[in-house]
Amino acid sequence: MTLGRRGRTSGVCGARPAPPEATSASLLVLLYHNVGPLPRGRALAAHHLPVPRFRGQLRYLKRRGYTFVTAAQALDWLDSSLPDVTHPVLVTFDDGLADLHTYAVPVLQEEQVPALLFMVAGRVGGMSSWMPHPAHRHNPMLTWEQLREFQAAGVSIGSHTLTHTHLTEIPATQAVQELRESKRVLEEHLQEQVTTLAYPFGEFNPAVAQVAQEAGYRAAFSTLPGLNTPETDRCALRRVNIRRWTLFGRKIRRVESK
Numbered sequence: 191m192t193l194g195r196r197g198r199t200s201g202v203c204g205a206r207p208a209p210p211e212a213t214s215a216s217l218l219v220l221l222y223h224n225v226g227p228l229p230r231g232r233a234l235a236a237h238h239l240p241v242p243r244f245r246g247q248l249r250y251l252k253r254r255g256y257t258f259v260t261a262a263q264a265l266d267w268l269d270s271s272l273p274d275v276t277h278p279v280l281v282t283f284d285d286g287l288a289d290l291h292t293y294a295v296p297v298l299q300e301e302q303v304p305a306l307l308f309m310v311a312g313r314v315g316g317m318s319s320w321m322p323h324p325a326h327r328h329n330p331m332l333t334w335e336q337l338r339e340f341q342a343a344g345v346s347i348g349s350h351t352l353t354h355t356h357l358t359e360i361p362a363t364q365a366v367q368e369l370r371e372s373k374r375v376l377e378e379h380l381q382e383q384v385t386t387l388a389y390p391f392g393e394f395n396p397a398v399a400q401v402a403q404e405a406g407y408r409a410a411f412s413t414l415p416g417l418n419t420p421e422t423d424r425c426a427l428r429r430v431n432i433r434r435w436t437l438f439g440r441k442i443r444r445v446e447s448k
């Protein structure tokens with residue numbers, strides 16, 4: 191039996207559905223993939239941000255009055271236990287490509303911005319072999335040593351499953367393994383509790399969300415667009431996807447106005 195149809199529906203983690211309109215008291219979560227020079231052959235170009243653009247986006251948010259928060263602070267804020275923080279924003283990265291160590295970490299340190307990295311736990315030190323296009327499958331992934339340096343730089347590590355699989359298409363027992371084992375492996379190597387998950391390809395459904403909850407995740411992030419409030423389902427948290435050609439300021443203002 192599989193965990194059901196492929197989709198991007200809301201989860202069932204016991205929380206209420208998001209309200210139709212976000213208020214100014216909302217948590218913004220940004221989704222990035224990679225930062226650095228454009229790879230040869232323009233592979234992954236759409237998900238690859240030049241360093242100056244990445245830095246500029248962080249500074250834009252500071253000027254706009256946002257407060258950068260850690261993953262733990264973001265979840266505390268959603269639980270209404272950080273009432274003094276206004277306009278919180280959490281920076282997240284998916285996959286864990288090695289370029290992040292070279293190019294994103296120095297910017298995060300210079301700008302004193304914490305972040306959350308969702309690592310494909312079964313590909314640490316390996317290659318991006320799960321990617322659909324053959325030209326994208328040979329990007330080196332972060333090593334354990336580099337991940338420890340991320341931690342030292344204020345970056346929390348979350349799970350992006352073991353193999354970057356399609357969670358809604360695989361047998362239920364396999365999905366359980368992907369979520370439980372990735373958490374266990376990351377915690378064992380990094381000596382830090384792993385409480386967050388990002389669904390590969392943004393794919394989840396109520397059954398997958400239930401598995402995430404039972405595996406012990408405090409929160410799971412989707413690719414549903416929009417802002418988060420204390421009412422947002424913790425197993426269907428929303429993120430604003432930032433791509434190479436995203437008109438950043440316009441996109442942020444549009445998300446804020448909805």
Ligand SMILES: [Zn+2]
Pocket residue numbers: 284285350354390391
């Ligand atoms: Zn991914």
